[in-house]
């Protein structure tokens with residue numbers, strides 16, 4: 001398990017991580033999300049002893065990274081896949097890591113198989129594609145068979161096959177009871193992979209909840225209703241305080257009420273229904289709502305630029 005207690009990092013007068021307190025449980029994949037500059041990488045770096053906190057603590061199974069005797073056996077990390085000496089072969093790189101952490105050499109062959117690099121184990125890392133480097137980084141993270149895994153943007157550079165592979169790998173690592181902490185800007189990928197999410201904005205914790213709960217809280221959830229007597233139903237639904245939008249002549253999108261209530265009101269109004277179906281919000285929708293006020297580097301969009309400026313008049 002990973003624990004953050006009031007974790008804080010200041011760079012001069014800028015606060016990169018601001019009093020972060022939360023737990024990353026074993027046995028599940030926890031996604032860490034947040035806009036650029038939210039503090040995700042800084043949090044991971046402090047957890048891995050690469051940066052010292054200004055205040056607070058980041059603990060792996062109750063101990064700071066610096067107190068771990070054989071760190072690779074306790075926590076495996078993928079931060080920067082390209083941070084490997086380009087002149088080394090994949091096998092030599094992993095063997096050096098294994099030796100430094102008291103790990104048997106045969107484990108190197110196992111992880112090379114696991115990540116699909118066994119056939120290129122003798123090639124120099126400098127000739128690897130980004131996707132191959134990511135796989136090598138994951139091999140290094142798995143080397144010590146650790147209980148905790150920290151993966152920063154692991155799907156970066158992977159082709160669709162590789163993305164599916166890493167998704168399955170993370171799910172199976174969590175299934176074995178390990179804590180898997182993963183960051184990604186790909187919302188669709190997170191929606192497929194994560195059980196739980198922590199969302200950061202300007203260094204602060206905005207949300208810490210199961211994926212399903214974060215999506216359920218979104219205003220993007222709605223109910224699609226098809227009926228030949230839509231106008232009558234609109235009157236009944238808006239009269240009950242629901243928000244209703246026409247999406248086609250005989251089709252409505254209703255928000256602000258559970259599906260059962262909509263069905264009941266239609267029944268009471270004597271309106272026949274041809275369809276009544278829930279439409280679940282995407283994680284992207286829920287995420288954009290959560291972080292709307294925390295985006296540090298937003299480009300102006302036509303909605304945020306005053307109309308006169310957008311057309312070059314002042």
Ligand SMILES: Nc1ncnc2c1ncn2[C@@H]1O[C@H](COP(=O)(O)OP(=O)(O)OP(=O)(O)O)[C@@H](O)[C@H]1O
Pocket residue numbers: 011014015016017034035036037038039040041042043
């Ligand atoms: N070494 C550093 N010196 C000064 N400021 C830093 C340093 N490292 C990070 N920061 C600042 O801390 C803040 C958080 O950065 P961090 O890289 O942790 O964000 P992030 O959530 O990982 O962003 P991204 O999604 O862009 O990777 C940013 O404002 C960044 O500019």
